[in-house]
Amino acid sequence: MTNGRAKILKVLLIEDDLAMRTGIEGNLELDGHSVEAHASVEALGPITRLTDIDLLITDHQLPGESGLEFADRFHALRPEVPIVLITAYFSRDLEARVGGRGFVRLLRKPFVYEEFHELIQRMANHARHG
């Protein structure tokens, strides 16, 4: 956290659960960010157009391409953009895979708003400074 207001971010959100998607979207918008939300990677269209994204928040378990796969592809395209991967899975395998990628932060379900908010604040600072 810094003195001034947090930077306004352009957030790309991919989450298939409707309550979660609209909940995150609404909260981020109240914080002043702008959000592009989709239910799946496939619904998002070509990623080459996503040149102005500051933060990617994606669920891991998605119909179609998984969140982690997409994160990798997105990272190759926009390596400076931080990524939050949401998952309800406690798989050691997944943990190991995420651990090897410094650009991905893991957010485990279930979480309450405060945890989410704090993480996004950190990411916003990171995005601003880094």
Added chain:
Amino acid sequence: MAMNQRRLGGLVTAMVVVCLGSAGLAFYVLYQATLDEQRHRLGDALDGQIRLIAAIARFQNDESGASTDSAKQVTLRQALDAHWRSKGFGRSGEFVLARIENGKVAFALSQRRDNVSPLPLSGPFGEPMRRAVAGETGSCICLDYAGKTVLASYAPVAGLDMGAVAKIDLAEIRAPFLTAAAIGGGGAVLAIALSAFLFVRFATPLIGSLEEIEARNRAIVENAAEGIIAIGEQGLVESVNPAAARIFGYERSEVIGRPVSLLLPPAVGEQSDATRSERFGEARILGLGREVVGRRKDGEACPVEIAVSHARAGRRSFFTAIVRDLTERKRDEAEREELRRMAEQNSRLAEIGALSAKIVHDLGNPLGGLSMQAQLIQRYVSRGESGERIVKRVEQMMSTVRYVVSLIRQFREFGRGQKLEMSPIDLHAYVEELAGVWAPLAARKGVALRRQLADGLPPLRADPGKLRRVLDNLIKNAIEACDPPPGEVRIEARMSEAGRIRLSVADTGVGVPETIRLFQLFETTKANGTGLGLAVSREIVLAHGGDIEFARLEPRGTVFHVDLPAEGPAQ
């Protein structure tokens, strides 16, 4: 083998003795008859000679003086010889005349030898003549004047003071019999020897093979893993093999001759009404694989399986009990049962573990959403907002809560097991109602919902509510599988086999991947599927005594078949 040889030797000896004995007896009887006949012939010939002597004597007296004494003698001898020869008494036959002169027996005429020296009145030789001159008449087997054993007839010659003897050597009479006996006896011995040889020759391999069979059988009995007990008619143990002794913990010698009830329950025959016989007294108790509890020497109960069979050896009948020790099997069974129970418990625990993980996962998801939505509402409210935006968030929360509730219900249902409330179902009405419920969703998704029911379906005995869950699940899956539209879902009902009704739900959808284990708990192809639907459906169908299966359809689609007994599960 040595014993058999001794037996064979005895047999041959007995045969020889019997053969020779009977042949000897036959010869003896024949010999006696011949002897009698000769005796009579000698007697007859003696009579004839004596009568001839008397006649000639009378004739010579009438012609007295006509010739000398010696001439008379010659005449008499010639007449006697001629007559005697006509009788044909072989080589040794002889007619002898003698009188007593000077206290001695003086021979007047002998055919075989001239000038026989006089014999004293007593002594072993010339016995028949001594009797004749003494006035006796008869016959005997005795020594003649030359000391030979002869068969002789003797008589006095009346009026001449003489004795006459007609005799024949006994040796001559015996000779043919001795020859015949020698030939016959030798032949018999030879024949017996040959027979014995042939017998041995042919019987030995037979005996050998019998012995081999016996040895083999003995080896089987001795080495059998099962106990084998031979039981006499009185219920006494006649023999046991080592396995039987081992099973019951006795030495073999300890049980032979003892009642079999020592080992096996006396009630073996009485417990079951299949038989009234006492112990092993009747063939009716025969049975295979009866499990009984025997008693070991140390008093321990010993579970065994017995098979009793009846056998007959000559006039004796006996029983054979084959006994298998079940102690180990029972122990193994108990162990297996324990292992199975533990495995079941473990798999139950594993299932509970999986269920817990699933609950954590599936409830975690909506909770996160709820938290976000609630936060949003709070922030809207704190900013003084009202109306549409808040209502939308609340509706979203309600919907999520409904999802959580349904999720919890499914879990509860799976964990609880299936208690069925059966009632007869009219399938036509039932399926029509079902189709009516799903028609709106199908229409929205661009799926045609059809139904096809066979005529004359009997009412199905099932739990209508539970069955409804199964069919709802299958129909919902089928409609969802038809994405993208258009598609078709068919609900069918018909008799499959005797007494069973087949309900089918077929779709023209995307099909089931090869890798998925349908019906397995938590297996799902759907992004938001719980993997509970088909697992619960299977539980319900199994509880009805039915089966659920699926098949891939050509060119595309899947069909699920639910086969249920029309009368409900067998009790």
